[in-house]
Amino acid sequence: MPQPSLSAGRAGGTFLLYTLRSGALLLALLWGGCLPGLGQKATRPAAAAAPRPAARLGAAPQAPRAATGRTSVQYAKGFTIAYAGNCKVVTILSPFEQKTTAARYLLVPRGTARPAGYGDCRVIETPIRSLVAMSSMHIALADFLGAADVLVGVGDLKYASAPRVRQRIAEGKIFETGLGKQLNNELLITRHPDLVMTTGWPGEGLNSFQTLSAAGVSVMINSEWVETTPLARAEWVKVLAVLLNKEDLVNKQFDKVAREYQRLITLAQKAARRPSVVVGLPFKDVWYVPDADSYMAQFLRDAGAAYHWDRTKSPSGSLALGFEAVAPVALAAEYWIHTGSLASRAGLLALDARYAAFAPVKTGRVFNNNRRTNTQGANDYWESGALRPDIVLADLIRILHPELLPRGVLHYYQPLK
Amino acid sequence: MITAQYPAGADVQTTPAAGRQVGWLLALVGLVVGAFVLDVALGPVRIPLPTVVRLLLGHAGPDDTAAAFIVNQIRLPKALTALVVGMGLAVSGLQMQTLFRNPLAGPSVLGLTAGAGLGVALVMLAGGSAAGGFAVRELGLSGSWALVLAATAGAALVMLLVLALSARVRDNAVMLIVGLMIASVTGAVVSLWQYFSAPEQIQEYLLWTFGALGGVTGTHLAVLSIVVLAGLVLAFASSKPLNALLLGENYARSLGLNVRASRTLIIASTSLLAGGITAFCGPIGFVGIAVPHLTRALLRTADHRVLLPGASLVGAALVLACDCLAQLPGSQTALPINVVTSLLGAPVVLWVVLRGRNIRSAHS
Numbered sequence: 001m002p003q004p005s006l007s008a009g010r011a012g013g014t015f016l017l018y019t020l021r022s023g024a025l026l027l028a029l030l031w032g033g034c035l036p037g038l039g040q041k042a043t044r045p046a047a048a049a050a051p052r053p054a055a056r057l058g059a060a061p062q063a064p065r066a067a068t069g070r071t072s073v074q075y076a077k078g079f080t081i082a083y084a085g086n087c088k089v090v091t092i093l094s095p096f097e098q099k100t101t102a103a104r105y106l107l108v109p110r111g112t113a114r115p116a117g118y119g120d121c122r123v124i125e126t127p128i129r130s131l132v133a134m135s136s137m138h139i140a141l142a143d144f145l146g147a148a149d150v151l152v153g154v155g156d157l158k159y160a161s162a163p164r165v166r167q168r169i170a171e172g173k174i175f176e177t178g179l180g181k182q183l184n185n186e187l188l189i190t191r192h193p194d195l196v197m198t199t200g201w202p203g204e205g206l207n208s209f210q211t212l213s214a215a216g217v218s219v220m221i222n223s224e225w226v227e228t229t230p231l232a233r234a235e236w237v238k239v240l241a242v243l244l245n246k247e248d249l250v251n252k253q254f255d256k257v258a259r260e261y262q263r264l265i266t267l268a269q270k271a272a273r274r275p276s277v278v279v280g281l282p283f284k285d286v287w288y289v290p291d292a293d294s295y296m297a298q299f300l301r302d303a304g305a306a307y308h309w310d311r312t313k314s315p316s317g318s319l320a321l322g323f324e325a326v327a328p329v330a331l332a333a334e335y336w337i338h339t340g341s342l343a344s345r346a347g348l349l350a351l352d353a354r355y356a357a358f359a360p361v362k363t364g365r366v367f368n369n370n371r372r373t374n375t376q377g378a379n380d381y382w383e384s385g386a387l388r389p390d391i392v393l394a395d396l397i398r399i400l401h402p403e404l405l406p407r408g409v410l411h412y413y414q415p416l417k
Numbered sequence: 418m419i420t421a422q423y424p425a426g427a428d429v430q431t432t433p434a435a436g437r438q439v440g441w442l443l444a445l446v447g448l449v450v451g452a453f454v455l456d457v458a459l460g461p462v463r464i465p466l467p468t469v470v471r472l473l474l475g476h477a478g479p480d481d482t483a484a485a486f487i488v489n490q491i492r493l494p495k496a497l498t499a500l501v502v503g504m505g506l507a508v509s510g511l512q513m514q515t516l517f518r519n520p521l522a523g524p525s526v527l528g529l530t531a532g533a534g535l536g537v538a539l540v541m542l543a544g545g546s547a548a549g550g551f552a553v554r555e556l557g558l559s560g561s562w563a564l565v566l567a568a569t570a571g572a573a574l575v576m577l578l579v580l581a582l583s584a585r586v587r588d589n590a591v592m593l594i595v596g597l598m599i600a601s602v603t604g605a606v607v608s609l610w611q612y613f614s615a616p617e618q619i620q621e622y623l624l625w626t627f628g629a630l631g632g633v634t635g636t637h638l639a640v641l642s643i644v645v646l647a648g649l650v651l652a653f654a655s656s657k658p659l660n661a662l663l664l665g666e667n668y669a670r671s672l673g674l675n676v677r678a679s680r681t682l683i684i685a686s687t688s689l690l691a692g693g694i695t696a697f698c699g700p701i702g703f704v705g706i707a708v709p710h711l712t713r714a715l716l717r718t719a720d721h722r723v724l725l726p727g728a729s730l731v732g733a734a735l736v737l738a739c740d741c742l743a744q745l746p747g748s749q750t751a752l753p754i755n756v757v758t759s760l761l762g763a764p765v766v767l768w769v770v771l772r773g774r775n776i777r778s779a780h781s
Contacts, residue, residue: 182613283621284629285751322744322751323631324491325461328483353635354490 071247074258075232078223081242087115088126088242092221105220107242124218127245128194132177135199136383137224139165141240144387145249152193155179161372161380189215195243197222226317229298230389231258237387260390261302264397268304271401275334277305278326278360281342281351287326288318296338299389303396305335335400336360337413339368341377345416364415367399371414381412438716438723445730449500452737456496459741461749462487494634498641499736502630502694502701503708505645507732508652508725509690510705511712512683515659515721517593523705524691527579527684528599529572533695534626535603536571540564541622542610564625565637565696572692575599576684583680589666627753628699630740637697644693649729651686655679656721663719701736701755703762708732711765735761 070083082089088107106121108114114123132153133139139160142151148164157169157176168174175191178184188196189212196212196219209219224236234257241250277300280289290296291314300307308329309319330336336358342348345366348355360366369392372380385392395413398405458469464484472481472488506524513522524530540563579596586592611619633641658679661669666676694701712728713719739757 283624283632285631285753286624286629319749321749322461324487324751325749327487327491328462331483331486352632354486357486357490 069245069247071238071241071251073235073238075229076224076227076235076238077232078226079236079239081238085115086112087118089118089121090220090239090242092223103221105218122213122218124195124220124243126243128243130191130193130195131240132188132191132193132196134177134179134197135222136160136378137199137386138197138222138240140383140385140387141197141237143384144237144253145241145244145246147240147244147246150244152191153177153188153196155198158376159378159383161374161378161383185211185215188212188217192217194218195220197240199223199225224386228293228295230295230302230392231261233295234387234389257388257390261393264390264393265302267404268302268393268397268401271304271404274304274306275400276329276332277307277335277337277400278330278333278358279307279336279338281338281340282323282326285323287321287323289321289326291317291319293317299393299396302393303400305396305400330358330360333358333360334363334365336366337368337396337399339366339416341370341373342368343370343373343414343416348416366416367410367413368416369412371410371412385412435723438718438727441716442723442726442730445727445734448734449730449737452734452741453496453500456499456737456741457488457492460487460492460744461751464488490634491631494638495630495740496737497638498630498633498698499740500733501642501645502698503704503732503734503736504729505648505690505694505732506701506704506736507708507712507728508649509687510707511709511721511724511728512652512655512659512687513705514709515662516680516683517589518662518665519593520710521706522593523703524687524694525600525700525702525705526593527596527687527691528575528603529579529688529691530695530700531600531603531607532571532573532575533568533692534571534607534700535575536567536569536696537564537625537699538607538610538622539571540567541625542607542614542618565640568696569692571603572688572695575603576688576692579688580681580684583684584677589680625699626755628701628755628758630698630736630754631751633697641693641697644689648686648689648693651682651689653725655682655686656725659683659721659725660719663721699755702759703765704732704736704758707762707765708735711735 071081073079073081078093080091080093082091086109090105090107091101092103092105094102104118104121106114106118106123107126108123110125110127129150130152131138131142131147131150133142133151134155136159139148139151139154139162142148143162143165148162148168151165151168151174153175154160154165154169155177156179157174160166160169165174175187176184177188177196192215196209196217198209198219198221200221200223212219220239222236222239224233227233227236235254237254238250241247278289279296279300280287282288289309291309292311293313294317297307297310301310312319339348342351345361345364348361348366355361369381369385370379374380381392391411394405394408395410398408398410399413454469457473458464458466462483464472464487468481468484469488471477472485473493477485509524510522513524513526514520516522517526519526578599579592582595583592586595607622611622614622658669658674661672661674662676662679664672669679670676691705708728708731709724712724712731715731716723716727718724736754736758739754739761742761743752743754743757
């Protein structure tokens with residue numbers, strides 16, 4: 001499935017990222033180290049310092065009652081939001097050293113003078129009126145906040161599923177910026193959006209947008225893919241919410257998702273047994289599987305599944321295992337999920353006839369997350385799915401414990417026929 | 418590129434040491450068998466040797482489901498692939514070194530590997546980025562056959578080009594340059610494609626370039642074996658022309674050899690071997706360059722009637738050994754085979770270059 005790999009999460013497509021990582025880390029450290037710390041003022045969850053966020057243990061952290069027009073971070077570890085007078089400070093932390101500041105943004109109301117101090121911050125005037133989203137997940141952020149009309153550009157027109165966004169594309173109201181090296185700087189500078197939101201390492205990534213920054217186009221790099229729990233990943237919607245002054249809306253919407261997610265965790269705990277699950281699709285000798293700290297592993301834990309690599313950690317978020325190392329698990333597993341872009345059993349066996357020996361293939365318990373793939377190949381799982389972990393979890397529970405959710409149908413997942 | 422002139426008039430007749438060479442060949446057969454068993458016995462999952470032997474003999478017990486799957490469906494096909502790949506690449510490298518009279522020639526010099534890479538890039542990069550590519554994938558062509566067919570087509574196209582040019586170009590040195598230039602152009606096209614592709618597509622292509630012996634099973638393995646066998650038959654049929662070519666083209670011609678026909682035969686054989694192997698396993702480096710040198714040093718002969726079987730045995734043993742090393746003991750991860758062959762192969766080539774004087778003696 002051709003999806004922007006960064007939005008594909010830590011479980012997949014981190015190979016290239018990994019190779020770049022050490023360099024990025026160094027840059028982020030160098031940069032972050034030079035900055036004076038204002039992060040102390042930021043609202044950070046108390047649990048963030050613990051190796052496991054509270055969500056991991058299945059207990060809902062007590063949401064501080066946010067004042068009107070304010071929001072706070074409960075699950076995510078990759079960013080902080082702080083309020084100072086009528087301004088806001090958004091700090092994006094370096095993904096791998098979550099104590100290091102990678103980039104800070106000062107959000108000032110449009111037309112207001114920049115306050116003194118904050119010399120190290122990039123200034124963005126709020127609310128932003130136009131947004132360019134480079135990753136499909138960022139399209140979902142806007143759609144989640146009912147702000148699809150703010151979108152004026154996306155990285156690749158193909159990778160959009162939200163109906164409102166597709167409609168705007170059809171009306172010619174959204175331009176294509178290109179991705180990576182094909183980024184059309186000239187077009188972006190001409191259109192001059194209020195903000196370009198992209199995915200990557202905040203430190204290293206921003207350097208590659210120097211041309212845009214020099215031309216006065218604000219660039220913000222999100223690193224939601226580094227979060228280790230689905231709710232933390234979805235919580236990045238709050239970054240866009242503060243940019244749009246939609247704090248009250250995001251508190252309402254996100255809390256709803258989080259409450260439903262917690263309810264489903266409790267429901268899954270009632271399951272009599274935890275069926276074993278194998279994840280992903282091998283390529284030749286290598287089978288990348290999510291590691292213990294990936295949000296995918298957290299999904300499986302919360303859905304009441306037994307996952308073989310539940311305690312194996314890897315710096316890149318996924319484990320590169322030999323086919324032989326995964327095969328014994330796949331042979332005996334009860335379910336197999338995330339089979340690449342495949343939608344049929346025949347396609348799976350055409351790839352490698354040996355899969356026929358795996359128990360899930362024999363029993364027809366192979367499920368993929370591509371039910372909502374449109375004709376252009378965009379899979380909504382990577383888009384709206386990132387913001388609706390409650391629906392993804394409901395799907396997983398429906399697959400693994402059908403007796404717990406007897407009503408309703410699968411939303412993102414489908415069985416391979 | 419270093420060129421070493423092979424001494425004209427070198428004795429390529431069977432020496433009295435033929436008995437010693439037969440002994441060496443028998444020893445090599447033993448080595449290959451040993452490496453094969455070792456390769457099947459080793460892997461990320463620990464399976465006791467008696468169990469492995471029992472499973473290989475077809476006596477699977479009730480508790481052996483996972484072990485039987487690993488041995489019969491994963492390790493055995495992989496070891497067979499390693500065997501076939503080693504033989505094919507080594508023989509094709511030997512043919513190229515003799516044909517081009519260049520100690521650093523290998524299966525990739527004709528641009529065949531690069532041609533196969535171009536075919537694979539077409540499927541992985543262009544296929545994924547174009548809107549039509551998605552439709553192609555949905556039709557089920559994304560199965561492994563698409564890759565194999567694309568790689569074979571790429572290698573075959575380059576082979577046809579090389580064959581057509583070789584009919585016009587008389588000089589083997591010019592032919593070598595033509596091959597390198599073809600490789601360079603196809604490589605540039607692939608790079609350009611990569612530049613304009615999404616990261617995850619590049620990742621897929623990168624994984625292919627690492628080479629893999631696994632994943633070649635069932636029909637694929639049968640097809641690969643037939644292709645390599647055909648290439649080997651052609652290669653063994655060319656052993657006499659190869660001996661004559663060692664003495665230089667003019668000398669070969671004066672011996673009554675139809676140089677052009679022989680050259681076509683040799684190039685066709687190499688194309689089958691290198692193209693087929695690259696199509697199924699990706700580009701696997703250094704075996705083709707290093708093994709012929711190792712074989713000459715071991716057997717101390719320049720007679721291709723001995724060298725060809727010798728090189729195929731050494732190649733098979735080397736790739737099997739590399740595959741054993743690729744599965745780091747106690748690790749759940751297997752290293753890409755290309756990394757291991759190159760790590761082992763580069764020092765061998767260095768050794769060959771540094772022992773420049775001995776290249777001559779090894780050939781004479």
